[in-house]
Amino acid sequence: MLFFIPILLVTLLPQIHAWGSLGHRTIAYLASLHFTPASNRFTNTLLHGQDISEAALFPDKVRHMPQFAYSAAWHFIDAQDSPPHQCGINMTRDCLAEGCVVSAIANHTARVADPHLPRFYRGQSLRFMIHFFGDVHQPLHTEAEDRGGNEVSVSFDGHATNLHSVWDTLIPNKYAAYDHGDDELLAAWTWAQRLYANDSRSLDECMDDAAECGLEWASEANAYVCSYVLAKDVHDQDLGGKYYEGAVPIVDEMVGKAGRRLAAWINAMTASASALEIE
Ligand SMILES: *[C@@H]1O[C@H](CO)[C@@H](O)[C@H](O)[C@H]1NC(C)=O
Numbered sequence: 001m002l003f004f005i006p007i008l009l010v011t012l013l014p015q016i017h018a019w020g021s022l023g024h025r026t027i028a029y030l031a032s033l034h035f036t037p038a039s040n041r042f043t044n045t046l047l048h049g050q051d052i053s054e055a056a057l058f059p060d061k062v063r064h065m066p067q068f069a070y071s072a073a074w075h076f077i078d079a080q081d082s083p084p085h086q087c088g089i090n091m092t093r094d095c096l097a098e099g100c101v102v103s104a105i106a107n108h109t110a111r112v113a114d115p116h117l118p119r120f121y122r123g124q125s126l127r128f129m130i131h132f133f134g135d136v137h138q139p140l141h142t143e144a145e146d147r148g149g150n151e152v153s154v155s156f157d158g159h160a161t162n163l164h165s166v167w168d169t170l171i172p173n174k175y176a177a178y179d180h181g182d183d184e185l186l187a188a189w190t191w192a193q194r195l196y197a198n199d200s201r202s203l204d205e206c207m208d209d210a211a212e213c214g215l216e217w218a219s220e221a222n223a224y225v226c227s228y229v230l231a232k233d234v235h236d237q238d239l240g241g242k243y244y245e246g247a248v249p250i251v252d253e254m255v256g257k258a259g260r261r262l263a264a265w266i267n268a269m270t271a272s273a274s275a276l277e278i279e
């Protein structure tokens with residue numbers, strides 16, 4: 001029995017708190033479609049030519065390693081609100097001493113732009129930045145209730161799962177018609193191109209202050225917890241039908257916004273000469 005516990009933990013832990021890899025890849029690709037030539041060169045240099053959708057997954061790959069344990073709290077902000085009646089984030093109450101997704105966005109955005117930091121650390125912060133711009137747009141990454149839905153048992157098209165995984169992975173995968181074993185990069189690229197083609201607006205996003213913008217984006221995601229995610233009791237329901245159909249526009253919108261906002265920030269950064277000085 002003891003023998004099985006570590007295996008179980010290793011299998012279950014990576015599921016907690018993160019858009020699935022398809023969502024993160026799509027956000028990274030969508031941002032790259034919006035990049036200026038300077039942003040393309042800048043990100044390629046800091047990522048050593050690594051595929052940007054692969055770079056987006058780094059924070060999930062390392063968060064359970066002891067040497068990156070300090071980064072685990074950065075993937076979410078667990079609002080202690082009371083959905084579905086009252087939603088809202090309070091930084092003092094909800095951002096842990098170790099940090100949260102809002103403070104991590106501020107930290108890593110500043111580090112990526114810092115010409116005095118060695119290239120290695122700026123590249124690592126760029127991977128965190130890409131990832132957390134994604135996480136802050138997942139409604140259940142901004143909610144404490146039932147550990148962000150991890151403790152809400154539901155099913156999805158007949159398979160037992162939990163509400164958090166439904167939002168992280170099962171809704172995006174179904175929407176993108178992606179099955180395990182398919183080409184995930186291709187599915188993400190196709191989704192990103194569709195979002196890009198349908199959204200030619202200029203990138204007029206919140207730009208003043210990364211901590212303020214991060215809080216604004218987290219609050220936008222958190223509002224969906226009350227208006228949709230937990231609006232009705234979903235315990236033990238199958239969410240693959242009507243619930244899925246109602247969720248798709250929200251997921252599409254939030255993945256789209258995450259990619260656009262990420263691009264807007266990187267484009268603004270690379271428009272400034274100092275950020276482009278790379279040691
Ligand atoms: C935010 O939370 C802190 C700590 O719990 C509390 O003192 C403060 O009144 C809250 N602010 C608002 C606007 O509710």
Ligand SMILES: *[C@@H]1O[C@H](CO)[C@@H](O)[C@H](O)[C@H]1NC(C)=O
Pocket residue numbers: 098099103104107108
């Ligand atoms: C900012 O990120 C660096 C690198 O990951 C980390 O060492 C530092 O503790 C972070 N600072 C804050 C305030 O989160």
Ligand SMILES: *[C@@H]1O[C@H](CO)[C@@H](O)[C@H](O)[C@H]1NC(C)=O
Pocket residue numbers: 194198
């Ligand atoms: C394109 O965007 C519009 C407005 O946001 C939306 O109503 C429509 O469903 C989108 N179409 C696709 C194919 O995503």
